[in-house]
Amino acid sequence: MTRTDTKSTVLLRHHLKALRLPTVLAECEKVAQRAATENVDHLAFLLQVCELELIERERKAAERRLKAARFPAAKTLDGFDFAARPSVNKPLVLDLVRGDYLSRHENVLLVGPSGTGKTHLAIALGMAACAQGMRVRFWRVTELITALREADEERHLHRLRGQLAKLDVLVLDEFGYVPASKAGAELLFDVIATAYERSSVLLTTNLPFEHWTEVLGNERLTEAALDRLTHRCHIVETTGESYRLQDAKRRRSPAKM
8 A cells, every 4th residue: 555545544534534424434445445346436436335324324323213212122013923813903003014104193092901912012113113213202101190290390391291292103001000190190181182193192001992081080181182092093902811811821731741
């Protein structure tokens, strides 16, 4: 390598660092060598390194979105046993995972007994939304209400509301397991009302709609929440015995000889 080449390489590395192009910095010399071997022109070389930079940036952005979503576990539709849950509308779920409903700010309500795969489906749809560039956040309903109450008491509720309002998808898990206090129900309703026609809500619940008053405590509040959630929404029903109960039965059963 000549002195001029060495100086050019040093300057190039400096400029690429200043421009914050780490993938181009890491790959440019290898791509340049391959381009020279294949007799690729300068514009084709530039296209290749730019594509590598874009691919890596999107990969890192997707990782950041997944981390920010705070899913309790990674779940995909490949791991969901549709045969064991014939009540689940598979064509609808496969259509939803494409994400067209997100641009229309439609909701998805997953309704069924505990342990029938609602959370799995909600996470799978949420992760698919992350892969499509959406800002997603997963909350168990009880944890969200607690966070809202604490934010209200500590006088930074406006900040948390602002963070929630910026989401493209809000995943609310386990609605119906614990009744909310009057203040908690009102704060949760405010989140649902803010999301209405601005973002999509994915909500899992073990309660039929007619029993939602048991959680929110107020018929008028319940009607208003249901009105917003069920307007332009998709309902996925899951039925059958709990996966966890089935697993416990298998573990208790004596091994076959």
